[in-house]
Amino acid sequence: xxxxxxxxxxxxxxxxxxxxxxxxxxxxxxxxxxxxxxxxxxxxxxxxxxxxxxxxxxxxxxxxxxxxxxxxxxxxxxxxxxxxxxxxxxxxxxxxxxxxxxxxxxxxxxxxxxxxxxxxxxxxxxxxxxxxxxxxx
Numbered sequence: 248x249x250x251x252x253x254x255x256x257x258x259x260x261x262x263x264x265x266x267x268x269x270x271x272x273x274x275x276x277x278x279x280x281x282x283x284x285x286x287x288x289x290x291x292x293x294x295x296x297x298x299x300x301x302x303x304x305x306x307x308x309x310x311x312x313x314x315x316x317x318x319x320x321x322x323x324x325x326x327x328x329x330x331x332x333x334x335x336x337x338x339x340x341x342x343x344x345x346x347x348x349x350x351x352x353x354x355x356x357x358x359x360x361x362x363x364x365x366x367x368x369x370x371x372x373x374x375x376x377x378x379x380x381x382x383x384x
Contacts (some may be wrong), residue, residue, distance in 0.1 A: 255372050256280045256297060260290035261305035261334065262318060266357070270303060273361045274368065287311025291319045294326065301330045301371055303355075303364075306337070306346070314349055321350055329370040334359060 259270045264285070271281045275321045282297055287308050294302060302320070306313035310346035313333055320326040333346045333354035346354045352371055355363055 254280050255300040258282045258293055258299035258302045262308045273364050277365050287316045290316045303332045306333050307337045322353040330375055
């Protein structure tokens with residue numbers, strides 16, 4: 248969970264500064280705390296340091312791509328239920344199945360529209376919160 252009560256922490260990993268900036272602005276305006284990573288290795292490091300409530304991952308980053316980051320996170324028990332949202336410029340037939348089949352919670356096609364980002368993040372966090380509440384009961 249996040250350090251601030253009621254404020255979810257979102258990790259954005261994208262090698263393009265303009266993409267990170269747009270996502271950060273959209274999410275901060277929606278009331279989220281945002282942490283950024285400029286590549287896959289940094290994303291894994293930031294996730295381990297800060298345990299985000301949700302991760303937005305660009306699939307095509309140099310070095311460790313989004314699939315590699317997902318595999319690293321899913322390999323640790325503490326991240327097993329972490330919502331991980333893929334960001335992809337590739338929205339061809341079959342891509343959705345491949346992305347979800349790899350273990351991503353959902354995906355957003357680039358260029359990401361602000362309202363789609365806000366709605367998808369809110370939906371995934373609401374689902375995670377309701378599942379957490381059920382497991383406590």
